[in-house]
Amino acid sequence: MRAIVFATGYAPALTSLNERHDSVSLPLLDRPFLQHVLENLVDQGVTGFDFTLSRKPEFFESLFGTGTRWGSSFRYHLARDPEFPYRAARAIEVYFKQNPDEPVLVGHGDRLPLLRLAELRAGAGEIVMWYEAATDEAPKWTGWALVPARLLAEFPVQTDETGLEEFLRNQPAAPQLQTVAACLDFRTYEGILKSHWDAVAKVIPNLLVSGREVEPGIWLSRNVSLHPTAQLKAPVYIGENCRIEAGVQLGPQAMIGQNSVLDTHCSVTGSAVLPGSFVGEGLELNEVIVDKNRLVSIRFGVGVTVADDFMLGTLAQNPITSWLQRTLSQLTGLALLLLSWPLLLLTALVLKIVRRGKPVWYVTEVVKLPAAGPELDWKTFKLVSFTPDRRGTGWFSDLFLRLLPGLLNIAKGEAGFVGVQPRTKEELAGLPTDWQALLRQSKPGFITDCMVRYGNHPTPDEQFSSETFYAASATWWQDLRLMAGFVGKLFLPSLPTERENERVSERG
Amino acid sequence: MPLTTEEMNGVLVVTIHEKALDASSVKQFKTDMTPVLEHAKLVIFDLSQLEFVDSSGLGAILSCLRQLTGKGGDLKLCGMTKPVRALFELVRMHRIFDILNTREEALHTIRR
Amino acid sequence: MSTKTAEFRLAPGIAESTKVQQRFLSTFGQVALPLAKAEDLAVAVVFAGESHWLTFNLTCTCLKASFGRIPCFRPAGASLTCYSMKFPVVLEGSDNGEVVVCGKPGQQAIIQAFHSLIASASYQCSLERNMDSLITELTASWESLSAVYEISAFIQDKQMVEQVPTVLEHIINRATNGGPNLQAVLWLLNPAGDSLEPVAAKTSRILKTRSTGFGLLGKVIGSKQSLLLTSREDIRGCTELEAEFSKAVNLAVVPLRARKRELGAIALWSEDECAFFDTGTLRFLETLAVQSSMLLENNRLYQEILATERLHQEIEIGHTIQKTLLFSAPPANLSGVQVAARTLPSQMIDGDFYDFIVHNETCFDIVVGDVMGKGIPAALVGAATKDHFLRAHHELVNSSAQPAVNGPAAVVAEVHQKVVPQLIQLERFVTIHYGQFDLQHKRFTFVDCGHTQTVHFHYRTGICDLLEGDNLPIGVTHTEQYHQFEVGFEPGDVFFFYSDGITEARNPEGNFFGATRLVKIIRESFQNTTSGLIDEIFKELQAFAQNQVFADDLTCVAVKIGFDDWPSLRVNRVIELSSDLVELARVRAFVAELCAVQGFKEVAEEVEIQLKLALVELVTNLIKHGYQEEPGHQMTLEASRSGTQVVFELFHQGLPFDRAEVREPVFDGSQGHGFGLFIIESCLDEVVYGSLDEGKSFVRLVRNLD
Structure with missing residues (x-):
């Protein structure tokens, strides 16, 4: 039997989460949901698939x-159009010309009902539709049906799922209605959470889970570092490479996606943490979905996106330390400027000769941070540099071309030694809102967490994670550590960045 | 530009026998397409021999689509090679065109 | 766990086994029991679905499963804990059955040897069957029967292995017990088969070793027929009569034979006139002969089994030495080099060895060696020499004030001092190639002590050099000055070290594989990984020799200097373009060529497509807007590629480009243009527009490959 799976990932109820992920590519226990659907059907004897994709076709094509x-x-x-994908059924019908009565499984890739195809008894040409029983309302269609192939050609084109249900229900031969015992649903936040609990409770049999069930209801994957004081209450699932720090309380019902870090004394109950997330110290998560820095609360049945920094840390800084730190940085900048002005002039002179006619100075208007209020109220200052690049150019050129002239800004107190990459108004406004919100509370600097950690060519993801991390959790000792890291690189260039470390460990 | 056209049940299937549709060949493509599009309403482009399309080629195909839909016709694309699809997906044109795997699929779905 | 015997000999409730079966059980038991006990094997004989256990070993899981009844037979290798084999027993008709032997996986050789034990026991049974008819014939002659039983009982009481002469004595005694003044001698052929030696005798005559094919004994052995002479005249009438028989009145001579092989002869005679020999006497003697030959044959088989086991063990020890002492794992964590080592063991053990000493990230040593000779001694010398290299290295590091890296000559000289006296005493010598890779200065320094020439493949030129030094093998002379040689290398170069087993492998016509063929393979498959290269060489070798097994061990080490970890290394390409749209095809070909440059990590197909798109868009833009489609202008496209990055720089003299003037593209299909810049910027990591002097401009495009 072949299956036609509509997997366009259209899920308006997922609001902001849907911006980054399709519903079908959201992970369930560290594998894209659609993969579970696919494997479940293969298990039940489905021999061929027609996937209808829309948003990230190349992702699934290369994955599958x-x-x-x-x-x-x-x-x-x-x-x-991801909302009206049924036009594709007409194209697929061409493959069934030889055998128009062949039964074909049609369904939506964002749901996985418990189908039990082996036990199904259906007459030739009969339509079967699977429904999910609901306690307080009429049964809901699971989005899955068995139809004779010839019907594909008549699928309505300009309708959504309700239209398709209506079309199938109103066929001259009334369809056989089946009730399923369970159905995983990835179209809503509540559905995603419930699917996770159902998956570890093995409601759908034979779901492939990358972890190992070490105790009933406790799933651990490869390379998880679990602090001995962490408490786990089943059901708990922890994906690959997660770090669980001291005193963390997990469960009941906690799903931690791969590569996540849970800082000390946080607790996660009834929640799903999607891969690559960081949960800050002491944070209590209850009935939420966390995706990187996005947090969706499910408690009131409505998804809310919180773009606050508390996800990444709860370190509200003491105003005195902060003032001290600024003053100290300013004084150091001044002192260094007084010491190194001959070097500054010499560098300028050398550049003047070497660059032959091209400008030596670059002055850019960048936003003064922290910046509050609407874009119009943002203040700017003039950033002096020998290079137009503001990201990072290489350890020594960083020192001479950016940091040396930047001492002027540091002495004026407009920027720090360590901070986030200075940005112009346009650049800052162009960033996604959550990123921007975090950056606006930070301070600009010449040595960035990003360059120390990932070198001079970070990917946008790396830049995002390191900048938001820095903005949310910067302390004076972390600044010192970054500075030490920078100086270390300067004199011991063989020290690998974090990314190179990873590469080495992969090779090993 | 070498083009072949076949009439199949009122649908015109245009096969482009060229490896690249870029700025250097797009002018010829447009001139060659003008008479073809004059009389046809339902057209399928078979792109299976095309290994490269750039933005000007894309623009030319887009203008074909606009011409045809303007007079109530339809244009479908089929047989795209990997590099061509990469471009279409990069500039999100798969949300504008009906892209089908094979000529049979395209013939089957085109509106009569 | 000890082997249990008695209580399992017959499973309860078994029907009486037939006479033939019982006989087989008893004769086979005589032979197999000591062996099975000594080796802790479980042995069962199964007749008509009933098992008769000779020995039963409860550690064996498949026996536990059968609870002592019918052995649960598993084919060899089916279980990790047991190795069992099933042998057919051919007696006659319904008496056929089978023997199941079960032991530990290491005992295959012994278990297989049961095949011959069973064959011998069945042969014995068939002999005994003949004897049966004989016994009916000799009902009167209680003598032979009682002798047979007596001897059998005697054998059963003895540990067979050392007691063969005693049993033979006993047989001769038994022969002479038959009457007064009887004399008997048992001669056995020596291993070469050219003379007969008396091994057991009861006679007043002086016995001599005599040659075969001579005299009465020779005649009997040659004709394989028993001989009975009952009068002095008949005996005297014989030509070449043995001195021992000269006074005999009655004489019987019977040959000893086992499985178509002559073992010797037994003679019984009387010098007393009153004695009278008849066919009964002859049969009696024949019975004794059969007993003796069986005893001898069984003993021989037993010795053979022990010998196979010893040989097997020796080979095992040799391979263990090779695996653990002679070969070290190649270093895996060196940046910028790929090292693979492999050995294909021959049937005999060789003294090939190799070792790696890693000084630091950029410097490591490699030593390959070959000890003259074969067998465990050579392997032990190899292991000791290899050990000395490591020790010499440590001693040199510890003794010098500064932790400097020592040159190969110093290390080899140190080893020389330590091992040469012993080697000369042992009359052995070792060929060595000791090399040091300095990745920082790209230099390879080596000392060659009579080893095979190391192949050095130059990536840049495609030429192979054969590196050879001028020292004698270690252990030839007491005084030797070691000279080190130095060659430079570059990224992509391959070094191949090998033992002479590779170049001296022969094809069926007797030609050597030779260095020329080796160099050819290296030049053809240098792009492989080192491990792939060695695979390729072994494949060619086996095809050449038309054989899977070689006379010598094939040992080799391949070292490849990589590209990827040389961040400074870049490949540069330049192309001149004219301001004509026809050039776009050349631009695409140029990108494809750059992506296909060998030696770097492969460029993903998607990345190549995106680079082509971006470059075509850029050049199109320039020709259309920068030059207003005016032909005849020149542009230069320079590209450089490293392991992690591709950079394009397009230099032109067209109108400079202002990024701010370009509007954002619209994706709703309403506009057919305006995508160019979007494509360029989404396909690349960095786009820089800049201007130079005299109206020249450039565009720099960077794409990271990670």
């Missing part, structure tokens, strides 16, 4: 390939 890995054959189709 031609299907030989599953002993199956896959075809991919593109839907122009």
Whole structure:
């Protein structure tokens, strides 16, 4: 039997989460949801798949390939509009010309009902529709049906899922209605959470889970570092490479996606933490979904996105320390400027000769941080540099081309030694709102967490994670550590950055 | 530009026998397409021999789509090679065009 | 766990086994029991679905499963804990059955040897079957029967191995017990088969070793027929009569044979006129002969089994030495080099060895050596020499004030001092190639002591050098000055070290594989990984020799200097373009060529597509807007590529470009243009527009490959 899976990832109820992920590519126990759907159906004897994709077709095509890995054959189709994907069914019908009465499984990739195809008894040409029983309302269609192939050609084009249900219900031969015992649903936040609990409770049999069930209801994956004082209450799932710090309380019902870090004394109950997230010290998460720095609360049945920094840390800085730190940085900047002005002039002179006619100074208007209020109220200052690049250019050129002239700014107190990359108004306004909100509370500097950690060519993801991390958790000792890191690189260039470290460990 | 056209049940299938549709060949493409589009309403472009399309080629295909939809017709694309699809997905044109795997799929879905 | 015997000999409730079966059980038991006990094997004989346990070993899991009844047979290798084999027993008709032997996985050789034990026991049974008819014939002659039983009982009481002469004595005694003044001698052929030696005798005559094919004994052994002479005249009438028989009145001579092989002869004679020999006497003697030959044959088989086991053990020890002492794992964590080492063991043990000493991230030593000779002694010398290299290295490091890296000559000289006296005493010598890679200065320094020439493949030129020094093998002379040589290398170069087993492998016509063929393979497959290269060489070698097994061990080490970890290394390409849109095809070809440059990590297909798109868009933009489509202008496109980055720089004299003037693209299909810049910027990590003097401008595009 072949299955036609509409997996356009359209899920308006997921609001901001849907900006970054399709519903079908959101992870359930560290694997994209669609992969679970696929594997469940292969298990039940489905031999071929037609996927209709829309938003990230190349992602699934490269992930799934031609299907030989599953002993199956896959075809991919593109839907122009993710909300109305059924036009593709008409194209697929061409493959069933030989056998128009062949039963075909049609369904939506963002739901996985417990189908039990082996026990199904359906007459030739009969339509079967699976419904999920609901306690207080009429049964809901799971989005899955068995139809004779010839019907594909008549699928309505300009309708959404309700339209398709209506179309199937109103066929001359009334469809056989089946009730399923369970259905994982990835279209809503509540559904995502519930799917996680159902998955570890093995409501759907044979779901492939990367972890190992070490005790009933406790799943641990490879390379998890778990502090001995952490408490786990089943059901708990912890993905690969997670770090669980001291005193963390997990569960009941805590799903931690791979590469996440849970800082000391935080607690997670009834919540899912998506891969690559950081949960700050002492934070209590209850009935929420966390995706990187986004937090969605489910408690009131409504998804709310919180773009605050508290996800990443709760370190409200003492105003006195902060003032001291600024003054100290300013004084040091002044002192260094007094000491090094001959070097500054010499560098300028050398550049004048070497660059031959091209400008030596670059002055950029960058936003003064912290910046509050609307964009119009943002204040700017003039950043002096020997290079137009503001990110990081290499350890020594950083020192001479950016930091040396930047001492002027530091002495004036406009920027610090360590901080986030200075940005112009346009650049700052162009950033995603959550990133921007965090940056606006930080301070600009010449040595950034990002360059010490990832070198001179960070990917946007790396830059995002390091900047938000820095903005939320910067302390004076962390500044010192970054500065030490920078000086270390200067004189011991062989010290690897974090990324190179990872590469080395991969090779090993 | 070498083009072949086949009439199939009132649908015109245009096969582009060229490896690249870029700024150097797009002018010829447009001139060659003008008479073809004059009489046809339902058109399928078979792009299976095309290994490279740049933004000007894309623009030319877009203008074909606009011409046809303007007079109530339809244009479908099929048989895209990987590099061509990469461009279409990069500039999100798969949200504008109906892109089908094979000529059969395209013939089957085109509106009559 | 000890082997249990008695209580399992017959499973309870078994029907009486037939006479033939019982006989097989008893004769086979005589042979197999001592061996099975000594080796802790479980042995069962199964007739008509009933098992008769000779020995039963409860550690064996498959026996536990069968609870002593029918052995649960598993084919070899089916279980990790047991190794069992099943042998057919051919007696006659319904009496056929099988023997199951079960032991630990290491005992294959012994278990297989049961095949011959069973064959011998069945042979014995068939002999005894013949004897049966004989016994009916000799009902009157209680003598032979009682002798047979007596001897059998005697054998059973003895540990067979050392007691063969005693049993033979006993047989001769038994022969002479038959009457007064009887004399008997048992001669056995020596291993070469050219003379007969008396091994047991009861006679007043002086016995001599005599040659075969001569005299009465020779005649009997040659004709394989028993001989009975009952009158002095007949005996005297024989030509070449042995001196021992000269006074005999009655004489019987019977050959000893086992499995178509002559073992010797037994003679019984009487010098007393009253004695009378008849066919009964002859049969009696034949019975004794059969007993003796069986005893001898069984003993021989037993010795053979012990010998195979010893040989097997020796090979095992040799391979263990090789695996643990002679070869070290190649270093895996060196930056910028790939090292692989492999050895294909021959049937005999060789003294090949190799070792690696890593000084620091950029410097490591490699030593490959070969001890003259074969077998465990050579392997031990190899292991000792290899050990000395490591020790010499440590001693040199500890003794010098500064922790400097010592040159190969110093290390080899140190080893020389330590090992040469012993080597000369042992009359052995070792060929060595000791090399040091200095990645920082890209230098390879080596000392060659009569080893095979190391192959050095130059990536840049595609040429192979054969590196050779001028020292004698270690252990030839007491005084030797070691000279080190130095060659430079570059990224992509390959070094190949090997033992002479590789170049001296022969094809069926007897030609050597030779260095020329080796160099050819290296030049053809240098792009492989080192491990892949060695695979390739071994494959070619086996094809050449048309054999899977070689006379010598094939040992080799391949070292490849990589590109990827040389951040400074870049490949540069330049192309001149004219301001004509026709050039776009050349731009694409140029990008494809750059992506295909060998030696770096492969560029993903998507990245190549994106680079082509971006470059075509950029050049199109320049020709259209920068030059207003005016032909005849020149542009230069320079590209450079490293392991992590591709950089394009396009130099032109067209109108400079203002990024701020470009509007953002619209993706709703309403506009067919304006995508160019969007494509360029989304396909690349860095785009810089700049101007130079005299109206020249450039665009710099950077794409990171991580």
